[in-house]
Amino acid sequence: MNKERFFQRSLMAWYKPSDRPLPWKSIQNPYHIWLSEIILQQTRVEQGMNYYLRFVEAYPCIQDLAAAPDDEVMKRWEGLGYYSRARNLLAAARYVANELNGVFPESYEGILAMKGVGSYTAAAIASFAFNLPHAVLDGNVFRVLARFFGISTPQDSTTGKKQFSQLADSLLDQEVPGLYNQAIMDFGATVCLPRNPKCQQCPMIDQCVAFNEKRIAELPVKSKKIVKTTRFFHYLILNHQEQVYVQKREGKDIWQDLYQFPLLETASLEMEWPDLHQRIQENWMGLKLSTLRAGTQVFQQILTHQVVNVRFWELELSAIESNLPENWIQIRREELGLYAFPRVIDRYLKDDTLYLNLL
Ligand code: SF4
CATH class of the missing domain: 3.90.79.10 (Nucleoside Triphosphate Pyrophosphohydrolase)
Incomplete structure (x- = not known):
């Protein structure tokens, strides 16, 4: 079995959706999935959970959100930070309500056209809600792939982005892309952690380049340092x-x-x-x-x-x-x-x- 196949098989065998139940998992409602994805950008699950529940309760469908006053939505977002997300959320809800007759887009490109939705979020929504074959690529996925395959190309370089994106696409389980995307995200969030990954619980430890070559701390590589x-x-x-x-x-x-x-x-x-x-x-x-x-x-x-x-x-x-x-x-x-x-x-x-x- 080649390394890619081993990775995909091991990951899918490891994944038990019930191990980490979350209210936006195992649902098909694209509006709720979109809400959860926007809230979870830059936010930990524990912190985002209550916000998600409050938004779904206050605005059960996208038309309700579209009709909400700006200040009310900003107030509900208070404490989550990165407020451009809340502004984009409202703009996208109004776009769907007014331009698309309230029908949430059902294609990757259509989802990507919503304000505040980048390629990662579009792939997540398209695969979770519509089972479309688009691989997610976020910080968790970069880390897991860089370590397991021993990739030291900077993830934020043009070459790196292309390399990781091609690899992520080739690993995607085409039959169940949503499940595969959930699996790799959960794996990065619970096992292959940024610091002190739980390698002894990892089903791929035998073939992990970073573990076997003692390069865990140096992977993934980023070229740009943020200047504050x-x-x-x-x-x-x-x-x-x-x-x-x-x-x-x-x-x-x-x-x-x-x-x-x-x-x-x-x-x-x-x-x-x-x-x-x-x-x-x-x-x-x-x-x-x-x-x-x-x-x-x-x-x-x-x-x-x-x-x-x-x-x-x-x-x-x-x-x-x-x-x-x-x-x-x-x-x-x-x-x-x-x-x-x-x-x-x-x-x-x-x-x-x-x-x-x-x-
Ligand atoms: S062995 Fe450790 S570093 Fe390698 S993929 Fe598993 S958890 Fe990540």
Whole structure:
């Protein structure tokens, strides 16, 4: 038996769908499968599960999702991160509802045309929902294939992508592509783990190149290192007549369409109140302000390409002598829960040692 056949046979013999039951497994509903796949992009199963269940309950069919207000969907997505997924989810739902008469596309190409769906997600949906022969290729699959076959071509290079893609296609079980895709994804998620893979439980250990040549730690290979930029945010919580101000983040930047407090971005967080006050006056003249408490400790949120360091300032706004920016919305504190905020703001708001009973 050649190596490819051994791999496919061993994987399918190992796979027992009932070992890892998940609500989106063993179903054929393409809308539910699509929802689960979008939620699970960049998100662990344990974290995504509740979101999936809540979305299915709130929007049982794609028309329900298409008809939902943007802010409501963003609020439901809150805490999952990578918010462009939620925006694309809505755009794709509306595309299906309005352009395709509510009928979910049934071909790989049709699925790929939906916003936010790349080749991996299209292959997953096409194979799970319609049993179409398209092999999935995600981080789990790259890792398993690189290790078992001993491939050191960088997975993110043009040559690597082609090599892995051809290999993944040749390994696909054409009879049951959906089951095979589930098998390789589950295998990567539970046995061939990124760190400390469970090789002693692996049915392919005898023929695994990485194991036999002690190259597990060096495979898979990636050529590009992600360079992160560091940013510094001062969030101003302007208390005025028992209300505070929030604004929607707009433009092409992180956290698009989420809400935040008025923001001053600076080159560092080392700033005392007089300096910060001066910067506020330069930006928004005419605000009469005093501090209710010194800036908080630094809160941090780490994103794929950025590290955002944040300090929160509770301020009392006693008078406004000029127009406020148009997108500042004045709300009561108890209404803060209605808005979707980035995780770092949520953490601040939930830390009741910091601000509750302040006023
Ligand atoms: S032997 Fe270890 S490294 Fe090789 S495929 Fe199995 S789990 Fe992965």
